[in-house]
Amino acid sequence: MNRRVATALSPLILALAASGGARAAPKVEDTMAQRVLACTGCHGPEGRAASDGYYPRIAGKPAGYLYNQLVSFRDGRRQYTLMGNLLAPLTDDYLRDIAAHFAQLELPYPPPPPATAGADVLARGETLVTKGDAALGVPACIQCHGAALMGVTPSVPALIGMPRDYLNAQLGAWRTGGRHAMAPDCMAEVANKLAQSDITAISQWLGAQTVPAGAKPASALPAPLPVPCGGVPGSPK
Amino acid sequence: MMRARLGRVITTLIAIGAVLAALIAWLNLRGEDAVTGAEPDLAAPELIARGAYLARAGNCMGCHTERGGVAYAGGRGVPTPFGTVVAPNLTPDAEHGLGRWSAAEFWRALHNGRSRDGRLLYPAFPYPNYTRVTRADSDALFAYLRSLPPSNRANDAHTLRFPFDRQVALAVWRALYFRPAQPENDTSRSAEWNRGAYLVEGLGHCNACHASRNALGATTSPLDLAGGLIPVQNWYAPSLASKLEAGVADWSDAHVVALLKTGVSARGAVMGPMGEVVSGSTQHLNDADLRAMAVYLKALPPPPEEAAKLAALAASAAAAASAASAASAASSSASTAASSTAGAKLYDRHCAACHGDQGEGVPGTYPALAASRAVTIPMPANLVHIVLEGGFPPATADNPRPYGMPPFATVLSNDEVAQLLTHIRGSWGNEAGAVSAFDVTKYRASGGR
Numbered sequence: 266m267n268r269r270v271a272t273a274l275s276p277l278i279l280a281l282a283a284s285g286g287a288r289a290a291p292k293v294e295d296t297m298a299q300r301v302l303a304c305t306g307c308h309g310p311e312g313r314a315a316s317d318g319y320y321p322r323i324a325g326k327p328a329g330y331l332y333n334q335l336v337s338f339r340d341g342r343r344q345y346t347l348m349g350n351l352l353a354p355l356t357d358d359y360l361r362d363i364a365a366h367f368a369q370l371e372l373p374y375p376p377p378p379p380a381t382a383g384a385d386v387l388a389r390g391e392t393l394v395t396k397g398d399a400a401l402g403v404p405a406c407i408q409c410h411g412a413a414l415m416g417v418t419p420s421v422p423a424l425i426g427m428p429r430d431y432l433n434a435q436l437g438a439w440r441t442g443g444r445h446a447m448a449p450d451c452m453a454e455v456a457n458k459l460a461q462s463d464i465t466a467i468s469q470w471l472g473a474q475t476v477p478a479g480a481k482p483a484s485a486l487p488a489p490l491p492v493p494c495g496g497v498p499g500s501p502k
Numbered sequence: 503m504m505r506a507r508l509g510r511v512i513t514t515l516i517a518i519g520a521v522l523a524a525l526i527a528w529l530n531l532r533g534e535d536a537v538t539g540a541e542p543d544l545a546a547p548e549l550i551a552r553g554a555y556l557a558r559a560g561n562c563m564g565c566h567t568e569r570g571g572v573a574y575a576g577g578r579g580v581p582t583p584f585g586t587v588v589a590p591n592l593t594p595d596a597e598h599g600l601g602r603w604s605a606a607e608f609w610r611a612l613h614n615g616r617s618r619d620g621r622l623l624y625p626a627f628p629y630p631n632y633t634r635v636t637r638a639d640s641d642a643l644f645a646y647l648r649s650l651p652p653s654n655r656a657n658d659a660h661t662l663r664f665p666f667d668r669q670v671a672l673a674v675w676r677a678l679y680f681r682p683a684q685p686e687n688d689t690s691r692s693a694e695w696n697r698g699a700y701l702v703e704g705l706g707h708c709n710a711c712h713a714s715r716n717a718l719g720a721t722t723s724p725l726d727l728a729g730g731l732i733p734v735q736n737w738y739a740p741s742l743a744s745k746l747e748a749g750v751a752d753w754s755d756a757h758v759v760a761l762l763k764t765g766v767s768a769r770g771a772v773m774g775p776m777g778e779v780v781s782g783s784t785q786h787l788n789d790a791d792l793r794a795m796a797v798y799l800k801a802l803p804p805p806p807e808e809a810a811k812l813a814a815l816a817a818s819a820a821a822a823a824s825a826a827s828a829a830s831a832a833s834s835s836a837s838t839a840a841s842s843t844a845g846a847k848l849y850d851r852h853c854a855a856c857h858g859d860q861g862e863g864v865p866g867t868y869p870a871l872a873a874s875r876a877v878t879i880p881m882p883a884n885l886v887h888i889v890l891e892g893g894f895p896p897a898t899a900d901n902p903r904p905y906g907m908p909p910f911a912t913v914l915s916n917d918e919v920a921q922l923l924t925h926i927r928g929s930w931g932n933e934a935g936a937v938s939a940f941d942v943t944k945y946r947a948s949g950g951r
Contacts, residue, residue: 293864303892306908340570347909354777354896359903
């Protein structure tokens with residue numbers, strides 16, 4: 266290095282070294298975003314989902330759905346030790362605030378990873394999602410989750426923009442009894458009518474769908490729910 | 503000849519056995535009142551209200567409610583080294599709850615650890631503490647429980663290993679470790695201290711966690727609050743008597759009250775199982791009772807070895823300070839070496855944004871890690887739990903939206919957690935022992951809810 270340049274830069278280098286030794290005290294804001302850093306450690310910055318393909322996106326999901334999931338983790342209907350322990354000391358009111366915080370975030374979705382299954386599997390997945398299977402008694406996903414599959418406020422979640430492995434694990438967990446929702450547990454009923462190969466097909470197809478820019482949950486169901494769901498307000502019991 | 507001698511030996515053994523059995527039976531029955539006496543007016547609103555308050559003081563609901571279940575309908579398992587004891591239904595259901603119980607039978611359960619049908623109760627139900635509760639308070643509790651909506655939730659059986667599943671084993675345990683007691687009034691102490699003692703030693707059953715247990719799961723005395731590892735959960739409930747752990751002798755009453763009322767205070771925050779105690783119990787107690795508990799806890803005698811340990815710590819801190827100033831005068835090589843360690847790097851990356859570059863924390867929001875007893879405590883169990891599982895202090899009426907810490911179980915390996923904790927325990931004036939990857943492995947596998 267040119268000696269004159271080095272001499273000229275040395276005060277700057279010294280200043281940088283000094284600031285490294287005594288950085289400012291942590292900056293803490295009295296906001297929900299600050300409070301829920303406990304969540305975004307796994308669910309990605311601002312709840313946009315992490316890159317590991319398992320922890321689901323929570324940003325922009327319907328508030329009622331997020332609230333139901335938080336309560337279910339705390340009360341044991343959904344089983345994941347880290348979530349159960351973390352939420353154990355929190356009240357319904359606070360869980361409602363946390364759900365509302367993530368629900369109101371409008372953040373872009375990254376492009377989905379390409380599907381890893383063949384065309385026949387993806388075709389079966391698309392059929393189940395958009396048309397269901399009358400022979401199995403399985404309604405189409407879009408009947409409850411909205412034509413755009415972005416969910417329906419306040420309580421039905423989006424199915425696209427989710428990691429494939431997460432979708433696969435949830436449908437599997439409903440079949441094996443590892444995940445429960447408020448009774449009547451409609452998703453348990455649906456998942457139990459699906460074969461493992463159907464679950465793979467649905468996850469593969471959904472996991473490869475691109476979320477259009479600005480997509481949001483629908484504000485109303487297109488028609489009455491085909492299956493009664495305990496977590497959805499106004500659902501037949 | 504031989505046969506006669508053998509006969510004598512057998513006869514002697516039988517006689518000894520009979521005497522022991524009689525002794526155990528007598529030890530199990532002493533101090534038991536007849537289950538008779540005037541029944542209180544269970545419908546009296548003030549009795550029910552007082553019972554509701556006392557049920558909070560004892561956190562009865564904490565065990566007698568299944569996770570996500572109907573309040574007081576039972577079903578939560580208390581894990582012990584001997585198996586799991588399941589708390590029963592306390593609602594007034596006639597078949598599964600207390601619907602057919604009398605106040606006298608309830609008192610016998612609380613005071614003597616014997617159920618309505620005469621069976622001995624497992625001390626996971628902390629009757630070694632509740633035996634100190636007055637009959638009047640027992641009646642109030644009973645009136646409150648009888649006022650609840652009945653639930654027909656059937657009780658689950660305990661899952662205890664042989665021989666701990668036998669009443670005989672329980673009788674032997676009780677003969678060794680259980681004595682019915684009365685609330686005591688120490689006239690040499692203030693009324694406030696006595697009230698605090700009644701709450702801490704009795705309904706509060708603080709020593710159920712804050713004391714060590716022997717091989718048979720017994721604590722020595724409700725007065726022992728010297729700290730202990732909670733069986734199975736493997737959280738360490740620190741000593742409430744020692745300044746080196748969670749003792750409050752040099753705290754103000756107000757700080758103790760704030761901690762129990764809100765879960766946070768200027769001197770520290772609660773995490774882990776104590777969060778459940780604050781949210782289910784102490785936040786609901788009135789300030790007078792919390793202050794009484796503070797007065798009692800502040801007056802606990804320090805452990806005998808504490809003065810020597812404190813003096814040694816002060817001496818070594820002074821030596822470290824003079825060494826550090828000498829080193830910084832010469833060069834900053836020591837601090838450069840320290841900051842380049844793996845633990846320091848992990849700290850900067852994952853922790854410093856909230857806990858500060860120098861472990862200074864943010865008052866009331868993120869705990870300081872410098873000069874923190876929670877950090878330097880000899881048993882690192884809680885530190886491992888907190889790093890792996892993260893957590894929130896309890897959401898309470900006065901601190902409804904606490905700040906949380908993320909879990910690092912999926913981010914950091916056991917080696918990294920050990921490096922990180924060793925760094926924190928040895929920096930900014932902290933002088934606690936290193937944490938090994940083995941310690942982390944041991945605690946990673948426990949504590950699930």
